[in-house]
Amino acid sequence: MITQKKLSTKIGIYCLLVLGVILSIGPFYWMLIGSTLPSGEIFHLPPKLLPGDYLAKNFQALNESLGIAKIFWNSIFIAIVYTIASTFICAMAGYAFAKFRFKGKNFFFFIILFSLMIPFQVTLIPLFELMVSFNWLNTYQAIILPSLASPFAIYLMRQNMQAVPDSIIEASRVDGAGELKIFFSVILPVTRPTLAAVAIFQFMSQWNSLLWPLITLNSKEMFTLPVALSSLIGMARIDYGQLMLGTTLSTIPIMIFFLVLQKQFISGILGGSVKE
Amino acid sequence: MKKYMSLMLVVLLLLLAACSNKTTSDQGKTGDSKHPSGTITVWGWDVAAATMKASVEKFQKQYPDVKVKVEDFNSSDLYDKLTVGLAARGSGLPDVVLMEDERIPGYVHQFPEGFLNLNKLGFNKYTDSFNPAKVASVQKKDGEFIAAPWDIGPAGVFYRVDFFEKAKVDPNSIKTWDDYIAAGKKIKDATGAQLLPIDIANYDGVFQMMMQQQGVSYFDKNGKINLQSEEAKRAMATIKKFHEEDLILNNNGWDGIVTATVNGSVATIPYGVWYAGTIMDQAPDLKGKWDVFYLPSFTDEAARFANVGGSSLLIPSTSKNQSAAYAFTEFFTTDQESQLLGFEKYGLFPSLKETYSAPQFTANSEYFNNSPVFKRFADIVGQVPKIYLNENFAKASTITVNAQAAILLENKSVDKALTDAQKQLENEIK
Known part of the structure; x- marks a missing residue:
């Protein structure tokens, strides 16, 4: 009896899980199928559930309208440079806020936290004017530089670095390590999960970012993937096949990035929540 | 530590300077x-x-x-x-x-x-x-x-030739909105297709066309709101009739209209002429099955012309x-x-x-049942009534859409919904 009951709960749970899988994978599957169909056929009733033979044509059309290689390069270059530089800067800032004593420390930290509450739309126009006066419109640096020091990442880094025992740092000092050496050889290695979590956050936010690149970039050769995909949505003409293929292509790198760093990502987030 | 930091700052500044140097372009000469x-x-x-x-x-x-x-x-x-x-x-x-x-x-x-x-x-x-x-x-x-x-975008009604034939409806016989509804019922019985797509909670384009063919918009020449006018009531009541006869396909935005165009769930689409391009693009298989007639009007003699977009x-x-x-x-x-x-x-x-x-x-268009669709539009474009737009167009449209949704989906009366809409709009643009 008991085992039967267990079995039936198990079946129930699995049914729910299968349903969840279908619900979460369904849209992705539809996107994949859509990228292999010509635009008109995507709307057929009943919907086509098997891949069509239009993939190459969609790719050709997409490449013609966007120049997909350059767009990919733009997105990857910007996201990687941004992720590395931003993670590094935020780690340094977080370390300073966690472990150093200096005048106005709490005040500055409060300012940083406070800036989390300012919506981006408020700073959009002044920032844009700044970019124009630097003559930075349509450049990589206009996208990479303004958001390098991310308040959220600094906050996350600080919380995690506080958990690093002072005694490690003191021991290193006693052993004669300089401050930089301590930071690079002691602090960074022990906070690796947090670094990975921050890196994923920064990478995802930059990879998916639409508004700011849209405002600052003007020519097709400089577009990032989201801006380029958005430009595919025409006034009265939308080639849905192209759009689906473009979306599929743009999700692949982020999936890979996430799968590679997934373990660190989860432990990094949990690491911030519990302190011993 | 401090030394390193200042060094880094200097490097950063140099980088910035290097970045911002390439600014001179040929903007100088303008003739x-x-x-x-x-x-x-x-x-x-x-x-x-x-x-x-x-x-x-x-x-x-x-x-x-x-x-x-x-x-x-x-x-x-x-x-x-x-x-x-x-x-x-x-x-x-x-x-x-x-x-x-x-x-x-x-x-x-x-x-x-x-x-x-x-x-x-x-x-x-x-x-x-x-x-x-x-x-x-x-x-x-x-x-x-x-x-x-x-x-x-002179407006017309794109229609499915095969559906009309199957239901034995002559498109030339449709002169008024009442004719249009009667035809819609026949077509639905014969083919199962709805008469027209309207995204009820988001799109008031049909209302706008009905207003313009009567020579008005949301506003009159002096910016006064027209939502309580006879024209507005007539238009809204007609849309309500579409709904009561269950002739509306409540589509989901632009993608929904395209879907309906391709999969045959509607028999007609009242829209601007530029939609012809979309039909040809997205439904190449339906070649010869689409054609167009002028917008129906409220009386036999009234103007049948409006404009969508541009x-x-x-x-x-x-x-x-x-x-x-x-x-x-x-x-x-x-x-x-x-x-x-x-x-x-x-x-x-x-x-x-x-x-x-x-x-x-x-020329005759091969796609559109070999009829001169564009000439039809060109012939009437001079008769499209002038209307007055102003800066509150978007607000007026949102409020009208909400009124339309209340009338069709919540059974609010046309009079009451339009009175409320007028009041709300007056408040918002005061």
Whole structure:
């Protein structure tokens, strides 16, 4: 009896899980199928559930309208440079806020936290004017530089670095390590999960970012993937096949990035929540 | 530590300096109004941008010293960029920008100094070259051209020839909205298709067409709200009748209309002429099965004409090269060949009157049941009533859509819903 009951709960749970899988994978599957169909056929009733033979044509059309290689390069270059530089800067800032004593420390930290509450739309126009006066419109640096020091990442880094025992740092000092050496050889290695979590956050936010690149970039050769995909949505003409293929292509790198760093990502987030 | 930091700062500053050095471009020389030169940037969207790009070659034969760079965005992205640029006192704006007509009054209201008065550059000599309803929509009240007119969207009803045949309905017999409803019932019985798509909670285009064919919009000439007028009540009551007879397909936005076009769930689509291009694009298999008739009207003799959509070219007043910007705008909007190019390739229906006699317009369209669809539109375009748009267009539209949703989905009475809508709109624009 008991085992039967267990079995039936198990079946129930699995049914729910299968349903969840279908619900979460369904849209992705539809996107994949859509990228292999010509635009008109995507709307057929009943919907086509098997891949069509239009993939190459969609790719050709997409490449013609966007120049997909350059767009990919733009997105990857910007996201990687941004992720590395931003993670590094935020780690340094977080370390300073966690472990150093200096005048106005709490005040500055409060300012940083406070800036989390300012919506981006408020700073959009002044920032844009700044970019124009630097003559930075349509450049990589206009996208990479303004958001390098991310308040959220600094906050996350600080919380995690506080958990690093002072005694490690003191021991290193006693052993004669300089401050930089301590930071690079002691602090960074022990906070690796947090670094990975921050890196994923920064990478995802930059990879998916639409508004700011849209405002600052003007020519097709400089577009990032989201801006380029958005430009595919025409006034009265939308080639849905192209759009689906473009979306599929743009999700692949982020999936890979996430799968590679997934373990660190989860432990990094949990690491911030519990302190011993 | 401190030493390193200052070193890093210096390096960073040097980097910044290096980045910002490559600023000198050929913006310096602009020529004069007779012989413009230099480079101008134009913002547009998909097929419109493609048309402008294609016309540059001929433009440069006339103005060899002007280079034109056409940049292509999704229209709502373009508006975002434009708004930010205008709010930043004109920073980073192009020399010429494309805009939908219904957006123009809003932008001019919000940024009164934002765009050039084209009369000052001599555009008023073209007043009679364009469709009069279009001219009215791109001029300020005092007759100043704020934009150079380009395309328009005379409205008609696209219909499925095969469905009509199956239900034995003659499209020529449909003169009034009541005829339209009667036909819709027959067609639904025979084929199962709904009569027309309306995104009930998001789209009041059918209401707008019904208003314009009666010669009014949300507002009258003096900006007074028209939502409680007889015209508005009549229009809303008709839409309610569609719903009571269960003839509306409540589609999901633009994608929903395209879906219905392809999969045969509607028998007709009342829309602007430019939708012909979309049909041909997305439903190549339905060749010969679509055709078009004029909008039904409220009485036998009333006008059956309205306009949906259309866009025009504006010159931001911060353009550093206004003479070249004007040269391009003037050339592009008044050059028959460029206008026909956009029409033929992308279905952008020009407002330039001299184009309508071109063979491209009078020919029969193979896709549309071998009938002269575009000639049909060209024949009536001069009779589309002028209406008055203003900066509150978007608000009025939102409120009207809400009223429509309340009437159809929550069973509110037409009178009550329109009275409430009028009050709400009055409050919002006070």
